[in-house]
Amino acid sequence: MMMKMLAEGGLPAVMDSLRQADEDNPNGYFEIEASKSLKDGEKKWLYDAQGKVVKVISYLLEFLPDDLSYDIIFMEREISEVLASQRKMLQRRNEVSALSDAEMEAQFREHLRAVKYWSARKPNMRILFVKYSEMVKAPAKLCGSIAEFLELPMDLEAMQSVPSQSLYRNRS
Secondary structure, three states, rough: HHHHHHHHOOOOOOOOOOOOOOOOOOOOOOOOHHHHHHHOOOOOOHHHOOOOOOOOOOOHHHHHOOOOOOEEEEOEEEEEEEEHHHHHHHHHOOOOOOOHHHHHHHHHHHHHHHHHHOOOOOOEEEEEEHHHHHHOHHHHHHHHHHHHHHHHOHHHHHOOOOOOHHHOOOOO
């Protein structure tokens, strides 16, 4: 959702369209496959992405090069909603998680704690935390905050049109 909002707001997005929209994400994924190779040291593509928006999952933030600066919009979603969404996705794919929901929740909570602690100490990273549920409920207020954080002119009306109550399917 956030990547689409930023693109609608007028920012160039880095994506490869390899992963197409599907039942789990009808608006598409706005991803670049190369981001998954950050942990393997493949970072050259990031230097070409400066000034653009890139989706990087929280598990890969620690692999971002230290010689670049980042304005990170960190989407926060209730863990129960994330787990429900993952469970539905796995069911559609006829896959089974090796971890119980309780184990997954404990790992996810620890991961988020570690990422917040680590990122707060990175002088090359500025982070704006945005609650997913609040963005869906009141996008006008939060879109203005995003534009202020990024210090860029943005099409706030176009951004506000992206969050959809109908796509907020796994609520806690």
